[in-house]
Amino acid sequence: MTAEDDPVPAGPFSVWLVGMRRALDGDAASDVPCGGCTACCTSSQFVHIGPDEADALAHIPAALQFPAPGLPEGHVVLGYDERGHCPMLVDGACSIYVHRPRTCRTYDCRVFPAAGVEVEDDKPAIAQRAARWRFDFPAEADRIHHEAVQAAARFVRDRGDSVNATRLAVLAVEMHDAFLDHDDTG
DSSP: OOGGGSOEEEEEHHHHHHHHHHHHTTSSOOOOOOTTOOGGGGSOOOEEEOTTOHHHHHHSOGGGEEEOTTSOTTOEEEOOOTTSOOTTEETTEETTGGGOOHHHHHOOTTHHHHHTOOOOTTOHHHHHHHHHEEEEOOSHHHHHHHHHHHHHHHHHHHTTOOOOHHHHHHHHHHHGGGGSOHHHHO
């Protein structure tokens, strides 16, 4: 096993879940201990930027903003370069970190192991990082919520809904409460 394969502490599951829900609700940014990892920035991902994100839009050259397919006017995407890297990634770091789009602020690859969802084959760097995360389960509630998130992911997958891995994992987090036995979890 190499250092690139070593487990990475993801923290207590319930703490992560509360933070992830706050990020998805727009109340906070995700607090991901990325270290030097830039897998999400180097995996050929389009970054959605909403029309309300004036600060991010002001810090991304207009030539790099493209109309977002299927969304109303004003929604744009930031593409990636010929290597699959975000053009705002300079010398291994985000050149607009303080001004980064909401999509970047909420992205957390721990959502994949949390939901038991495999990352798409065309995102090997994200898959490798996601496979390294290890949550802690210091209380029974951590395990109960983890099982509920994974049950929600199985439910969506078994319905045959056509969603990508990221959307599947996020949906599982958003709807996991429906898979809790509320009498047992308080």
